Amino acid sequence: MATTAVAATNTKARARKRKGSGRNLLTGFDGSLDDQTALDQYLRDVSRHELITPDMEKILGARAQRGDEEAVQELAKANLRFVISVAKKYQNRGVSLTDLIQEGNVGLVTAARKFDPEQGVKFISYAVWWIRQAILASLANHGRAVRVPLNRASDLARIFREKERLKQELGRDPTPEELSKATDLTPELIESLQTLNAAEIRLDAPIGDSEDSQLVERFITEEAAEPELEVENRLLTESVTEALNTLDARDAKVLRLYFGLDGEREHTLEEIGNMLGVTRxxxxxxxDRALRRLREGDKGAALESFAA
Known part of the structure; x- marks a missing residue:
């Protein structure tokens, strides 16, 4: 009897190890643990989920389209690793990594319900848009970074790009005056924006001191990164174009030139003024008027996503 009981106990223990914590990984972390411990446990649990084959992805996608909720869950759980890789890029913006992952999982489930395998696109290539938008929505509601007005967020992005360009060109960090000339922004504004967003620059910061925190790195693969960049760029460009089409032609042209949205470089206010025959x-x-109209309109989130 005792031997049988011990064997049964060991069998249950092995089953628990295979299945992880038994929680639904799509719906959240273990609330009884501190954030780091809960995250470490979550990463271990996710690592136990096997990836699915392309054929199985199509089968689950077809079932999900017919309203099979179990297929939706299976398809989403097989891609939890990718949510972690996307969420990690948005660390240090006022929302914890655990919360970002949970929001990304919401987007993942949405994608699983909407995915059409007959379109000939990999599920994760389709899902990246929904994952990213769910995370951005969370940052918009809770994060500090997106409280910077849209035009200032774009100014900050331009500062970073010009800083890297000048650093390569000059062989040193550019001075505030050099950055000011390159970006058409005052040295004072450049300094204030860089200070405000200093905590957001290290997007690859470690998430903890334990060995299990390194599990995050295992989920960031070349295979995952390629569809993200390709699909994200295409969908964001389409959404931004749709948003700009709600403006009158002149306002839309100003934004296209200012942000470099038509494949050209970004133009300064003075350059655009010379093109259109008006003052800087x-x-x-x-x-500013065009950006305000976009923010207040139904399509405003698209340009904000583009600038984030």
Whole structure:
């Protein structure tokens, strides 16, 4: 009897090890644990989920389209690793990594319900859009970074790009004055924006001191990164174009030139003014008005996503 009981106990223990904690990984972390411990446990549990074959992906996708909720869950759980890789890129913006992962999982499930395998696109290539939008929505509601007005967020992105370009060109970090000339922003504004967002620059910061925290790195693979960049760029470009089409032609042109949305480089306010035959200040007014209209309109989130 005792031997039988011990054997049964060992069998149950092995089953628990195979299945992880038994929690639904799509719906959250273990609330009884501190954040780091819960995250470490979650990473271990996710690592136990096997990836599915392309054929199985199509089968689950077809079932999900017919309303099979079990297929939706299976398809989503097989891709939890990718949510972690996307969420990690948005660390240090005022929302914890655990919360970002949970929000990304919401987007993943949405994608699983909407995915059409007959379109000939890999599920994860389709899902990246929904994952990213769910995370951005969370940052918009709770994060500090997106409280920077849209035009300032774009200014900050331009600062970073010009800083890297000048660093390669000059062989050193550019001075505030050099950055000011390259970005058409005042040295004071450049300094304030860089200070405000200093905590957001290290997107690859470690998530903890334990060995299990390194599990995150295992989920960031070349195979996952390629569809993210390809699909994200295409979908974001389409959404931004749709948003700009809600503006009048002149306002839309100002934004296209200012943000470099048509495959050209970004233009300064002065350059755009010369093109359109008006003053730099008038272009600034048109830009700010257009951005305000986008923010207030139904399509405003698209440009904010593009600038994030």
């Amino acid at each position: 200040e008038r272009i600034r007014q048109l830009r």
